[in-house]
Amino acid sequence: MIHLIATRARAVTLVSVGIFAFAFALGSSVIPQMDAGSEQFADLSSESRLANVEVEERTGVEADPGILALVTGGPEVVERIRSRIDEDSAVARTVVDRNGVVLVFLRARGGDASKDAADRLTEAFAGDPQVRLGGGAIASRQVTEAIQEDLKRAELIAFPLVFLLSFWVFRGLVAAFLPPLVGAGAIALTFLGLRLAIEVHSLSVFALNLVTGLGLGLAIDYSLFIVSRWREEAAVHGHGPEALAATMRSAGRTVLFSAVTVAASMSCLLVFPQQFLYSMGLGGVLVALAAGLVALVPLPAFLYWLGPRIDSLAPRRLQQIPAGGRWGRLAAWVMRRPGRIAAISATFLIVLALPAFGVNFVGVDATTLPTSSSARQVAEALDRDGIRGTYAPITAIMDRVPSTEVTARLASAPGAAAVLPPREIANGLWRLDLLPREDGLADRTQQLVRTVRAELPEARVTGQTAGFVDQQASLAAHLPWALTILALTTCTLIFLFTGSVVLPLKSLVMNVLTLGASFGILVVVFEWGRGLPGLESTQPILLAATAFGLSTDYAIFLFSRIKEARDGGLENREAVADGLERTGRLVTAAALLFCVAIGTFATSGISFIQELGVGTAVAVALDATIIRALLVPSLMALLGEWNWWAPRPLQRLHARLGLSD
Structure with missing residues (x-):
């Protein structure tokens, strides 16, 4: 050489x-x-990630809402925003909760489908002061x-x-x-x-x-x-x-x-x-x-x-190395x-x-983004209202409906605010959501994940907190x-x-x-x-x-x-x-x-x-x-x-x- x-x-x-x-x-x-989603911080072989994959394969829809639309205005404005979102081919369904937040569930198409949907919806509402978009897909973008x-x-x-x-x-x-x-x-x-x-x-x-x-x-x-x-x-x-x-x-x-x-x-x-x-x-x-x-x-x-x-x-004087x-x-x-x-x-x-x-x-969540990003603004707004945990439940996926005794024990477990009624999301696949009292990464919320896994050993537990655990x-x-x-x-x-x-x-x-x-x-x-x-x-x-x-x-x-x-x-x-x-x-x-x-x-x-x-x-x-x-x-x-x-x-x-x- x-x-x-x-x-x-x-x-x-x-x-x-x-x-x-x-x-x-x-x-x-x-x-x-290159990937910018929060899933890049997860172990793809973990229980929480495999549970999400199972839901997506069985239902064709992502397990959690990929986009949250925070709308200011009356029911008419909310319905207008929801109708516009429903027009996108990547959207499987939308839900408007009692807080007026539009939850957007995307189709599980893989690849860049979520990114493309986020790009289209961001462009569609770019000049609309009554809506701010957040959620994982928007945060990734x-x-x-x-x-x-x-x-x-x-x-x-x-x-x-x-x-x-x-x-x-x-x-x-x-x-x-x-x-x-x-x-x-x-x-x-x-x-x-x-x-x-x-x-x-x-x-x-x-x-x-x-x-x-x-x-x-x-x-x-x-x-x-x-x-x-x-x-x-x-x-x-x-x-x-x-x-x-x-x-x-x-x-x-x-x-x-x-x-x-x-x-x-x-x-x-x-x-x-x-x-x-x-x-x-x-x-x-x-x-x-x-x-x-x-x-x-x-x-x-x-x-x-x-x-x-x-x-x-270079000047000759500058080339002289200082005395050692x-x-x-x-x-x-x-x-x-x-x-x-x-x-x-x-x-x-x-x-x-x-x-x-x-x-x-x-x-890693939307709060790691700059304050100017809409995903962070949505997350912080939900935090201020004390309702962000509603959109980050602890979710148990199982092949049969859980017993009322188990559901009652989970409802009274330390850190649990409420247990939503179990629902069948696919043929023979049931979902049970628990809403935590505290922040998703609080010690009691993490312990609640372990409690759910102990009470429902056959279930696959997922959600933000389960992913962190x-x-x-x-x-x-x-x-x-x-x-x-x-x-x-x-x-x-x-x-x-x-x-x-x-x-x-x-x-x-x-x-x-x-x-x-x-x-x-x-x-x-x-x-x-x-x-x-x-x-x-x-x-x-x-x-x-x-x-x-x-x-x-x-x-x-x-x-x-x-x-x-x-x-x-x-x-x-x-x-x-x-x-x-x-x-x-x-x-x-x-x-x-x-x-x-x-x-x-x-x-x-x-x-x-x-x-x-x-x-x-x-x-x-x-x-x-x-x-x-x-x-x-x-x-x-x-x-x-x-x-x-x-x-x-x-x-x-x-x-x-x-x-x-």
Whole structure:
């Protein structure tokens, strides 16, 4: 590959640009095909989901109303709205309840039928001030629109800021274009991968936010390390093949390990049956590998083609790198008092993590949308009137009518407001609805689901609350597998990179501290600060995968330089100081740029996307400061030569694999 780049640099660059253009043109068509419904957070094999499928197959109608029309006006207005809705071919039936809300039951046609119906009805009532549309089908449509607006906003905010910060870091106009270009290439390739994947598996539209933020962030990291090492080697060997080979053997190897490590961390999400988490995992794997590929092939080719012109279009004074020594002096100061620094740093992170123990988890519904969306307005209006629970009953589906004794016990169960009379919805298929007294995610309402299942063991229980209970059980069942994959892949890859078994375990502990502190800050910001009822229940899992990958990413960058210095003959403390000095400015700049890229999520109109952006940015900031500047050097000073210890069989394995260079 080095020979190809050195002999065909211009061709490699131009062909890569053509591939990126093709990938973006084809891949961008994936956006309207991605799913935005609330079912993407459910386990499709759960009891609640299978009950819905059974109802749809037996009746040809969706189990719950897909659209709620909140009408202001008298009975004549309600009837006019209802008649117009009934004209749509996707509508199976409508019901007007005593609150004047029109419940719209859609035909169970699958595919995009619900989306198309939502589009038609939204357009039909766009100028009517007397009706607001809500419900799952409308919320899904508005989520897709919000995601597309988020992506546009992220591009408008992130790319200019990244360019300006890159200009400050790289100190050259030409070089400043590289991170945005590498990021755009990685995102284009990932969109193409998602476009191919959606042909065989449904994907969540929310994965696009992660792909954009993570792709741009990793591109920044990889560009910084490739370009800085190229400049360093070119200053010694000139802008020729020798500098290219040295850059690829050092920084290129580091980028390769980093990309594989981030991809491995994100792959732990693939074990979850929830479409949301699976899609996030697939998008994370693809964008990490794509960013690594772009950084290892087109970027070096472009650098080789440019040669000394990489430093053009910048004032000579700006090209002068600030005097070094600060990070090395900081490391030396820390290592003179390693015990105290390690204890204080760890205690600080633990204190930040304490609020996480009081976290409340919630599901995804219309209230996660922006306040301007009609689906959220309808949900909040029903909440204010105290009648929203009427439209989110606990539903038992069974093959025979329940006995009056069981019905009476359920009516008197804690948390039950009323039990509606059982009704036959298909030949031999009965439905029993229980209205809860409290919010659908309240503890007593969740317990009511368990009571129904205990009283009616032959029934299939569904509804919003049952779906949330099943989701929590599914997440808990798959979480140990995900954590095992996360820990094993992270530790294995760091061992292959360093030859040590101590450094992977130490990185694992530091990643846990970073994750805990980040999650605690999320609770403070969103629950305590903004007054949200809780954090979306998949956020800890998603944040764990993302934070682990990015924390390991920075650990590899630092360990690569420390190991290089140690292999060059420096003793442990000197090698740590040298490694921190050589990576300090670059990692700080990379973290700053990454926080800008991923922090654009905080501008999203969807609350749990905001949580992901803030949580990831906080994790990156903590890792680049407390972890890298204080905990890493203090712990490495305390452990001394034990940092590089491994059992003899593993030492021989590492030597045989030939990964030390």
